[in-house]
Amino acid sequence: MLGGCSRELPPEAEGRVVIDYWEKWTGFEAEAMQAVVDDFNASQDRIYVRYLPVSQIDRKLLLAIAGGNPPDVAGMWSYAVAAYSENNALTPLDTYVAEAGIVEEDYYPIFWELGLHRGHLWALPSTPATNALHWNKKLFRDAGLDPDKPPRSLAELEAMNEKLLLRDANGRIIRLGHNPQEPGWWNASWVAWFGGEPWTPEDGMLADSPQMREAFAWFESYPERFGGHDLQQLRNSFGNFASPQNPFFTGRVAMTLQGPWLYNFIKDYAPEDFEWGVAPFPSLDPERWPGVTIAESDQLVIPAGAKHPEEAFEFIRYVQQQGPMEKLCLGQKKFSPLVEVSDAFYAEHPNPYIKVFADLAASPNAARTSPITIWNEYRNEMTNAVDTVFLGDATAEDLLPPLQKNMVEAYDRAQERWERVAEQREEEWRQDVEE
């Protein structure tokens, strides 16, 4: 049971500043954070942190901040930092961080960067993630492939894909090596494996770049090679992600792009004799772009209008220390965002491949979701375009030019919105920082 927090505060909270902390986790992930919170509460006698598990935290947080009633600390997703900070919903952490002696060099660069926007720091990581190729060793063996040799380039992956392909007597696909749509969570980010970015500060939106065209050529090859209808039928037989019918566990798909959390699901749902490995997902040209991954992070922020920002930061700072951070990340079975890691951490970690994810975070080709306020809209548009291509209903040629046009319009509107308030914001943030 999650440690209680109540209006009748526990006796040890008496006379302390009470910090409200909203977090999205439940289950064992919540327990891991609660343990860290308990340690913090026991480590000093000035501040008491109350942990509140909140589902649909984005919506609740949005309303609470808009209504002027936010918590002191909140757990957020990294992709939301741009939109929240630009809309003045967060407190800049620059001064706090400087005073606490927390520096960029403590972290893998990508996780520090995820907290930055418009020249200020808004968030520090709690538990990070990267994604990587997971493959089923048994199926590799069945198909006559070396079970310990994952593909090193996209071309190799596709060659294996053909070898792993299995159809039944009626011609229905019953096994596929890889399908970019399974699970399809990063459909808007595949361009990273083709050396491109959805957005750059100089060029703005790049939804129809040459790299994007290459990515789409890859998508288009799927219905061409395997048949759009057959692929759809295969997808139909996939069960729920969190179930033994997860197609990766049932052997319907031999390779999948996933994060470190997949370990938890394998433990709960995969067959006892499931053999798997983890390696970087190969890019189009591994010589030029080795170690491509999408890095994301759960982050801690102080919402604008929080009643006790100083004390809130005390807590965030506590979590950023190596000891508590490792306790948290081990409890959640993730890797630590800090560069400094104890040997015990990896020794105790139940996921045998956790180091692969951590190494990917250090890769120069670790990409992030673009820090733009229209990210959600971009992601939905791009996902829809990818789905349409897989249905075989349209090609990149039909889809990408209008998509790019829409995104440029949306981006320009967002830029306009920013420029209207930029000076005022910069001024406010400078003052916040100087205080």
Added chain:
Amino acid sequence: MSFVRPLTLWQKAIIYTLLLLGVAAFLTPFLWMVSTALKPLRETMSFPPKWIPSEWQWGNFHRAMIEMGPFWRYLGNTLIICFLSVAGTVMSSALAAYGFARIRWRGRDTVFLIVLATMMIPFPVIMVPIYTLFRELSWTGTFRPLWVPCFLAGAFNVFLLRQFFMTIPQELSEAARIDGCSEWGIFWRVVLPLSRPALLVVALFQFMFSWNDFLGPLIYLTDQQDYTLALGLQSFQSKSGGTSWNLLMAASTLIAVPVIVLFFFTQKSFVEGIATTGSKG
């Protein structure tokens, strides 16, 4: 229809056949929920489903109650909110519905169209102003945003009761008026007793709504000790840790069963009660 002439055997057979066909469709979700609640995690979500667990996990119910948080506390909170909401809804919407159904005042039918119109406003666009309003009143973090509005006659219930009030013959009101009843007296002594089925329907719907409401408690409650059962259900869903389907369904069963029992008994009284007393027609 409660037809007067008794049904022949053939008619009965046809009706039963039709009803049984429906049962298959309507019972499936419930059976699946209960069977999932009794399974070990590994057997959940296997499709096509195994209806019978390999081992009956009765302990899931207890585990679900523990993992949800303070279950009995949540139950208490939920009951408080339900009770206040139902009381407020029945009282206020009966009053307002009477005003729209039984008194002819100038402009009444136009105002009634406004009642209908209020239901057409898409909720997302008024969510922020309403939240801000409760925040200004310092009501966020309390139960008040969840039940006080029920005392202000929601359009759905007013509309529903109005429809029923309007079917009560006008002569009954006239007779009471001649006997010296005030408007209030007619409302209280004539219309309300005759509308028991409709009032029960309104009460039942409001109870179910408050019992299952997730969005309201999510937005307004800021202390875990104040959470409701529907909000507690969320403790089983997690983005990266996996959903404990069996516990989720066990908790769902625990939450659904009281409402099912309540429905079973109320539907008897609002459908059969009135027919046997024959108070109308």
Added chain:
Amino acid sequence: MSRSDWIRLRNGLLFISPWILGFVVLNLYPLLSSFAYSFTDYSVLSDPVYVGTDNYERLLKDGLFWQSLYNTFFFAAFSIPASLAVSLIFAVLLNFELPGRSIFRTIYFLPSLLPLVCLGVLWQWLLNGDIGLINAALDPFFDTFNRIFGTSVRPPNWLADPAFTKPALILTTVWTAGNAVVIFLAGLQDVPRSLYEAAEIDGANFFQKLLHVTLPMISPVIYFNGIMALIGSFQVFALPFIITGGSDGPGRSLMFTATYIYRRAFEYWDMGYACAIGLVLFLFVLVLTLLAHFISQRYTYYQGE
């Protein structure tokens, strides 16, 4: 106005006073706010900025908005009659005085009593094109058909094929029409027995009694369920959201205007525009409801009028 007019006006307003208060505070004020926001660029988190009629001009050119409106109209056009007819039929069946009818009623109401999260997961399976129960039930019919006509048609991929997602959604909507059934059941109790007796003496059969006694007598309730179905179907949001797992369905076939408003308001930080769309939707529904209201006035019979 005469004195009695005044008294009636006063009494009427007194009785509806709880509603008036609720209307002003919980409807009128938020509606006016969102009307004001619709002329601004507003991200919810920072102050709104006046942009004139920009949002309305944007809306005219926004393909997604029109697609969502088409989806919404399509859904409404089929789901309203379907759920009305089905719930009325169930109510009539459940109203026969037969042993065990309380249990039947409860079973028919079950899908409306279960937490949505259970139903969402279950539907995804039931409607699955490959391993779903619905297609398993349809298979024999298709097989017979194929044998007779030498064709090779298969049951649809309900949730994967853009042409079948909306029919699938209509099916699930009918499934949860329990509330309408209950309201019909309560309405059926108000039909005086004497009318049935009179009809039977005249030699009326089942369908004649249904058509000439039951339907006119419960017309106020039909009107209620009809209007509620109209309003509800234009705001359809939760069901498609759950069935698709929060997406818009294949080819955006389940993107409804209410879903689009939600995305604009809370995912895209575009509350000003969301308000503009919301108001346009509001006007559409208002016009349709008024139309339905005035047409049905002619066919609705109130004993108390």
